[in-house]
Amino acid sequence: MTIAIQALTKIYNPESDFPVAAVKSLDLTIAQGEFVAIMGPSGSGKTTLLNMIGGIDSPSSGAVFIDGEDITHLSEQALIAFRRDHVGFIFQDYSLLPVLTALENVEFVMQLQGHSEAECRQRAMALLTQVGLAGQQDKIPAKLSGGQQQRVAVARALAPRPRFVMADEPTANLDAKSTAELLDIMQSLNEQEGTTFIFSTHDPRVIARAKRVIVFEDGCLVEDRRQ
Amino acid sequence: MLIKLAWRNLWRQKRRTLLTAFALALALFLSLFMRSMQEGSYEHNIDNSARFSTGLIQLQSPEYATTESIEDLLPGDDDFIAPAKALPHISYALPRIESFLLASSEERSKGVLVYGVRPQLESDYSGIEDKLVAGRYLTPGAQQVLLGQGLAEYLKLGVGDELVLYGQGYHGQTAAGVYPIAGILHFPLAQLDNQLVYMPLSAAQGLFSTGKQVTAWVLHSDNLDEVAPLTERLSALYGDRVKVRDWQSLAPEMAQQIALDRAGGLFMICLLYLIVGFALFATILMMTLERRREFGVMLATGMARLTLLRLVMFESLLIAALGTALGLGVSGVVIGYFYYHPISLTGETARMMLEMGWEPVMPMKVSLALVRNQVIIILSLMALCLIYPLWRTQHLVVVAALKGGDDDQG
Ligand SMILES: Nc1ncnc2c1ncn2[C@@H]1O[C@H](COP(=O)(O)OP(=O)(O)OP(=O)(O)O)[C@@H](O)[C@H]1O
Ligand SMILES: [Mg+2]
Numbered sequence: 001m002t003i004a005i006q007a008l009t010k011i012y013n014p015e016s017d018f019p020v021a022a023v024k025s026l027d028l029t030i031a032q033g034e035f036v037a038i039m040g041p042s043g044s045g046k047t048t049l050l051n052m053i054g055g056i057d058s059p060s061s062g063a064v065f066i067d068g069e070d071i072t073h074l075s076e077q078a079l080i081a082f083r084r085d086h087v088g089f090i091f092q093d094y095s096l097l098p099v100l101t102a103l104e105n106v107e108f109v110m111q112l113q114g115h116s117e118a119e120c121r122q123r124a125m126a127l128l129t130q131v132g133l134a135g136q137q138d139k140i141p142a143k144l145s146g147g148q149q150q151r152v153a154v155a156r157a158l159a160p161r162p163r164f165v166m167a168d169e170p171t172a173n174l175d176a177k178s179t180a181e182l183l184d185i186m187q188s189l190n191e192q193e194g195t196t197f198i199f200s201t202h203d204p205r206v207i208a209r210a211k212r213v214i215v216f217e218d219g220c221l222v223e224d225r226r227q
Numbered sequence: 228m229l230i231k232l233a234w235r236n237l238w239r240q241k242r243r244t245l246l247t248a249f250a251l252a253l254a255l256f257l258s259l260f261m262r263s264m265q266e267g268s269y270e271h272n273i274d275n276s277a278r279f280s281t282g283l284i285q286l287q288s289p290e291y292a293t294t295e296s297i298e299d300l301l302p303g304d305d306d307f308i309a310p311a312k313a314l315p316h317i318s319y320a321l322p323r324i325e326s327f328l329l330a331s332s333e334e335r336s337k338g339v340l341v342y343g344v345r346p347q348l349e350s351d352y353s354g355i356e357d358k359l360v361a362g363r364y365l366t367p368g369a370q371q372v373l374l375g376q377g378l379a380e381y382l383k384l385g386v387g388d389e390l391v392l393y394g395q396g397y398h399g400q401t402a403a404g405v406y407p408i409a410g411i412l413h414f415p416l417a418q419l420d421n422q423l424v425y426m427p428l429s430a431a432q433g434l435f436s437t438g439k440q441v442t443a444w445v446l447h448s449d450n451l452d453e454v455a456p457l458t459e460r461l462s463a464l465y466g467d468r469v470k471v472r473d474w475q476s477l478a479p480e481m482a483q484q485i486a487l488d489r490a491g492g493l494f495m496i497c498l499l500y501l502i503v504g505f506a507l508f509a510t511i512l513m514m515t516l517e518r519r520r521e522f523g524v525m526l527a528t529g530m531a532r533l534t535l536l537r538l539v540m541f542e543s544l545l546i547a548a549l550g551t552a553l554g555l556g557v558s559g560v561v562i563g564y565f566y567y568h569p570i571s572l573t574g575e576t577a578r579m580m581l582e583m584g585w586e587p588v589m590p591m592k593v594s595l596a597l598v599r600n601q602v603i604i605i606l607s608l609m610a611l612c613l614i615y616p617l618w619r620t621q622h623l624v625v626v627a628a629l630k631g632g633d634d635d636q637g
Contacts, residue, residue, distance in 0.1 A: 051626050051629075054527070056526075056527050056625045056626055056629070057625075057626045076532070077531070080526070080529055080530070080531050080532070081529070083527060083528065083529045084528070084529020084530075085529070087529075089524075089527050089528055091524065091629070095520070095521070095524040097232070097521065097524075097525075098239065098521075099232065099235035099236055099238075099239060100232070100235070108228075108528070109528050109529055111228050112528075112529055112530055112531075112534070113529075156528075160529070
C-alpha cells in the first residue's frame with residue numbers, strides 16, 4: 001500500500017482577510033511498512049497534514065492517493081468506512097473510551113467492523129499481550145497509567161488491521177521510560193504486522209528511532225531523510 | 228455493544244442521571260396521581276348523579292329533547308326495550324314519565340315536576356326509598372304520590388292528605404287527579420325538594436292518558452367507558468324513531484364543569500412537564516456537548532454517524548425509561564393503595580354527599596389509558612429534547628471536535 005500526496009494544500013479561512021496556509025502544495029510518497037516521523041516547529045502544519053492523510057480533514061486542493069484511490073473525493077460515509085478499515089489513530093491524550101475496559105477499547109473498532117465476538121476477543125488479547133498489558137485487560141482507563149493507556153491506544157489502533165497508523169505526538173504526555181517502551185512496541189508491531197506508522201513529534205528521542213524523518217516548516221517540506 | 232456503552236455512559240454522571248430520572252418519575256407520578264383522582268371522582272360523580280336523575284343514557288322520542296312535551300312519547304312495553312337490554316354492559320333500563328303539572332292543596336298551588344316510575348326498579352337504581360322522611364314508599368299500581376319535603380311544606384300537606392294535580396295530558400286531553408300522599412321525601416338540593424312529585428308509572432300513564440307510552444327510557448351502563456359505544460349501537464339499533472342521548476347531552480352543565488376541571492388539570496400537568504422537560508433537555512444537551520471530543524474520537528476511528536446518533540438516543544431513552552419505571556413503580560403502589568382505600572372527604576362537601584346518599588370519598592381510577600398517555604407524554608418530551616442535541620451531533624466536525632474547539636466553524 002502506498003500513500004501518494006500530490007500538490008496537497010490546506011488553507012484555513014480562505015475567504016477572510018487573514019487566510020492561513022497550513023500546508024502548501026506538498027508532494028510526498030510513503031511506502032507500505034515505513035516508520036515515518038514528521039517533525040517541525042509548532043504551527044508548521046503537522047497535525048493538519050496527518051488529518052488529511054487520515055481522512056478526517058479535507059484539503060483545499062490537491063489529492064491524497066491511497067493505493068491509487070483519491071480519498072479526498074470520498075463521501076462522508078465512504079470516508080468513515082475507509083478510516084474504520086484502513087486507518088488506526090493514536091492521539092496525544094490517549095482518548096480511550098472511559099467507560100470501556102482496556103480489552104473492550106481494543107475490541108471496539110473491530111466490533112464496528114462486524115467481526116465475531118470470539119475473533120475480537122482473541123485479537124484484542126493477543127495485542128494487549130504484545131503491548132505488555134496481559135492481566136490488565138479488565139481495567140478501565142482511569143485505573144491505568146498514562147504509558148499504559150497509550151499502549152492500549154496502540155493496541156486499539158492496530159486491532160482492526162489498518163494499513164497505516166496515524167499518531168499525532170503520541171509520546172508528548174509520556175515520561176522517558178514510557179516513551180522508550182512505546183517506541184519499542186510500535187517498532188516491533190511495524191516490523192511484525194508490516195503496518196505503516198506515521199507520527200508527528202517534537203521529541204528528539206522519537207526522531208532518533210524513526211527510519212525516515214520528514215522536516216516540516218511553515219507548511220512546506222524542508223527535509224526528507226532516511227536513517 | 229451500543230446498549231452496553233449507553234448504559235455505562237449514563238453512570239459517568241451518576242448524580243445527574245439520577246436527578247433527571249427522579250424529576251421525570253416525580254412528574255409522572257404527580258400527573259398520574261392527579262389524573263387518576265380526577266377521573267375517579269368524575270366517574271363517581273357522574274355515576275351518582277346519573278342514578279339520581281337523568282341516567283347515563285336516555286332513549287327519547289326525537290322531538291322530546293326540544294319540546295319536552297307529553298306529546299312526544301316512546302312505547303313503554305318490554306318488546307320495545309328488549310333489544311337495548313340485550314346489549315352488553317346495560318345494567319338498568321327504567322321507563323319514566325316526566326312532565327310538568329300544577330299541584331294544589333286547599334290553600335296554595337305550585338308548578339311541579341311529576342315522575343311516573345316503576346317503584347321497585349327506581350328504588351333499586353337511585354335509592355330513592357332511602358330519602359323517605361315520613362310515610363311509606365310507593366306501592367306498584369297504586370294511585371298515590373310521594374312529595375319533596377319543601378313542596379309538602381309549601382303546600383302545607385302531610386302524609387295521608389290529598390294532592391290535586393292538574394294540567395295537560397296526551398293529545399290535548401286534560402290531566403287531572405286527586406292522589407293521597409303516601410310519603411314525604413327529603414332531597415338535599417332545594418331545587419328538587421321544592422318541586423318533585425313521584426308516582427307509580429301506571430298511575431302517571433292514567434293521569435296523562437298516555438296509554439302504555441313513556442317519555443323516556445333511562446338506561447345505565449356498568450362501565451362509564453362503554454357509554455359512548457353504547458350510544459352509537461343504540462342509535463344504530465333504533466334508527467330515526469328514537470333519539471339516544473348520553474349523560475353529556477342530558478346534563479350539559481356537569482359535562483362542561485368536568486371538561487373545565489379536566490382542562491385545569493391538564494394545564495397543571497403541562498406546566499409540570501415543561502419544567503421537567505427543561506431539566507431533561509439540559510441533561511441530554513450536556514451529555515452530548517461535554518463529550519464532543521469523545522464523539523470526535525469515535526467518528527475518527529470509524530463509527531458511523533448514525534451509530535453515534537443511536538448511542539445518544541439510547542442514552543436518553545435509558546434515562547426516560549429509568550424515570551418512567553421509577554414513576555410507574557411509585558404510582559402503582561400509591562394509586563393502588565388509594566384505589567383500595569379511597570380518600571375520605573370531610574367538611575361541607577362530605578356532608579353534602581352523605582345527604583345525597585353518596586359515599587363521601589374520592590375514588591381512584593386505575594386505567595391503562597391514563598398510564599399510556601403519561602408514557603406517551605414522556606417519550607414525546609424526550610424526542611423533543613433530543614432534536615437539538617442530535618442536530619449538534621449530526622453536524623459535529625471531527626477535526627474541530629478532536630481539537631476541542633467550536634464545531635460550528637469549519
Ligand atoms: N481550524 C483552524 N482554523 C484556522 N487556523 C488553523 C486551524 N487549525 C490550525 N490552524 C493553523 O494552521 C497552522 C498549522 O496548524 P497545525 O495544528 O497543523 O500545526 P502543528 O504543526 O500540528 O502544530 P503543533 O506542533 O503545535 O501541534 C497553524 O498556524 C494554525 O494556527
Ligand atoms: Mg499538532
